[in-house]
Amino acid sequence: MKKIAVVGAGPAGIYTSILLKDFPVGVTLFEQNKSIGEKLKLTGGGRMNITNKVFSVDKFSSSQPKLLKHFFKNPIAKNPESIFSELGIEWVWEENRAILASGEAVEEVFRLKNELEQQKNVNLVLGSKVSAVTKKGDLFELTVQSHGKTSKEVFDVLILMSGGMFRVREFGDKEQIYTLPISLGHKIQTITPSLSPLSIEGKPFRALAGISLRVELTDIQTKKSLKGDLVLTHFGISGPVVLDFSSMLSGTEMEMNFLPDILESDFVEKFQVFRQGKHFVRTFLKAFLPQRVVDFLLEFSQIEKESLIADISKEKLKKLRRNLFRYELNNVSKQDFSACWTTKGGVDLAEVSLSTLESKKHQNLFFGGEILDIDGLCGGYNISFAAICAKIVTETLKKLA
Numbered sequence: 115m116k117k118i119a120v121v122g123a124g125p126a127g128i129y130t131s132i133l134l135k136d137f138p139v140g141v142t143l144f145e146q147n148k149s150i151g152e153k154l155k156l157t158g159g160g161r162m163n164i165t166n167k168v169f170s171v172d173k174f175s176s177s178q179p180k181l182l183k184h185f186f187k188n189p190i191a192k193n194p195e196s197i198f199s200e201l202g203i204e205w206v207w208e209e210n211r212a213i214l215a216s217g218e219a220v221e222e223v224f225r226l227k228n229e230l231e232q233q234k235n236v237n238l239v240l241g242s243k244v245s246a247v248t249k250k251g252d253l254f255e256l257t258v259q260s261h262g263k264t265s266k267e268v269f270d271v272l273i274l275m276s277g278g279m280f281r282v283r284e285f286g287d288k289e290q291i292y293t294l295p296i297s298l299g300h301k302i303q304t305i306t307p308s309l310s311p312l313s314i315e316g317k318p319f320r321a322l323a324g325i326s327l328r329v330e331l332t333d334i335q336t337k338k339s340l341k342g343d344l345v346l347t348h349f350g351i352s353g354p355v356v357l358d359f360s361s362m363l364s365g366t367e368m369e370m371n372f373l374p375d376i377l378e379s380d381f382v383e384k385f386q387v388f389r390q391g392k393h394f395v396r397t398f399l400k401a402f403l404p405q406r407v408v409d410f411l412l413e414f415s416q417i418e419k420e421s422l423i424a425d426i427s428k429e430k431l432k433k434l435r436r437n438l439f440r441y442e443l444n445n446v447s448k449q450d451f452s453a454c455w456t457t458k459g460g461v462d463l464a465e466v467s468l469s470t471l472e473s474k475k476h477q478n479l480f481f482g483g484e485i486l487d488i489d490g491l492c493g494g495y496n497i498s499f500a501a502i503c504a505k506i507v508t509e510t511l512k513k514l515a
């Protein structure tokens with residue numbers, strides 16, 4: 115083995131190159147952007163959620179669930195924290211999430227770039243897009259477009275870590291993004307946006323944009339639910355629970371529970387007590403929800419803001435109860451790839467050895483990170499997955515050397 119090419123300087127490609135420190139083989143890391151980790155800088159709102167205390171296979175999805183389970187049996191996939199320690203990353207726990215100790219993703223990407231530049235066996239080539247690959251015997255010939263010039267270079271090992279459809283700057287259509295694995299005969303499982311904010315027809319929450327709430331979201335078709343924090347936006351809903359929910363939404367209809375931590379029966383009981391005497395409905399609900407949300411729900415239930423609970427008809431109260439606990443949202447859609455955090459689908463797991471991440475079609479061809487048909491929920495799972503792939507690939511290469 116004389117030369118290794120890594121395509122893509124996102125977390126998967128960066129971590130792979132760093133873990134190959136002191137490896138007696140030259141590593142060329144190609145990145146089409148002018149800087150590394152462009153997406154990484156945006157993660158966790160700039161604080162980078164790197165991993166999670168609740169780390170298990172059910173936080174990930176793939177079009178091939180059995181193979182996904184098989185992948186996570188690998189001991190390396192059970193302990194992302196030890197990989198982060200090896201990479202010199204410092205983190206702190208914020209509830210279940212590990213975020214950077216510095217709290218600055220940009221600073222961390224700068225540190226990673228320094229690491230790469232100090233590594234004698236790594237050649238970081240920025241502003242260089244690998245536009246094609248062909249097999250020359252056992253070797254891989256890469257066509258590289260860099261600063262208006264096209265060149266060709268041959269490598270013994272090719273590691274494709276070029277991510278999914280999200281692009282900080284646009285680089286092309288779907289076909290172009292997956293050109294390299296496709297040209298090497300790999301099948302791409304259907305790709306769709308994942309971890310996406312949700313747009314709602316009619317923009318019902320436009321006037322409430324910016325309000326954060328804890329809610330429970332339910333897929334009307336599958337009855338699957340998730341509780342967590344949401345942000346109302348001018349186009350619909352966003353926030354951690356929405357991004358996670360988007361990855362399991364099966365159709366276009368969902369329900370929202372504005373009071374996820376209160377039993378509906380307890381609430382009704384309390385409400386009935388307040389039907390005696392002079393109690394304003396608005397004041398009663400303000401104990402549970404922000405004023406603007408209360409006013410919105412009252413209006414939607416056709417109840418006057420200044421009504422006394424005792425004066426509201428049974429029919430309207432029923433409506434209010436339904437809107438509080440099962441507010442229906444129709445014509446819900448995910449946003450396009452440019453707004454989503456990850457891509458569902460990718461290189462077919464059946465064509466990759468899951469213990470080494472080597473292609474079953476070509477020896478010395480490896481995959482890792484979001485290019486694969488595995489995606490995780492919010493909360494550090496995707497960066498952990500990138501680190502796990504980096505560790506598996508580099509351990510395999512060390513055994514082969």
Ligand SMILES: Cc1cc2nc3c(=O)[nH]c(=O)nc-3n(C[C@H](O)[C@H](O)[C@H](O)COP(=O)(O)OP(=O)(O)OC[C@H]3O[C@@H](n4cnc5c(N)ncnc54)[C@H](O)[C@@H]3O)c2cc1C
Binds near residue numbers: 152158277454
């Ligand atoms: C706003 C936002 C916030 C997020 N927050 C989190 C979070 O807090 N925690 C978490 O775990 N995940 C988070 N994610 C998801 C996470 O960023 C991705 O899952 C992760 O970056 C995927 O890593 P990767 O290395 O596989 O791909 P990428 O990070 O996409 O990197 C791939 C790289 O390959 C380059 N490339 C592609 N094709 C070529 C080519 N032909 N030649 C040369 N270079 C090429 C691309 O330019 C890119 O730099 C977030 C995503 C977004 C968008």
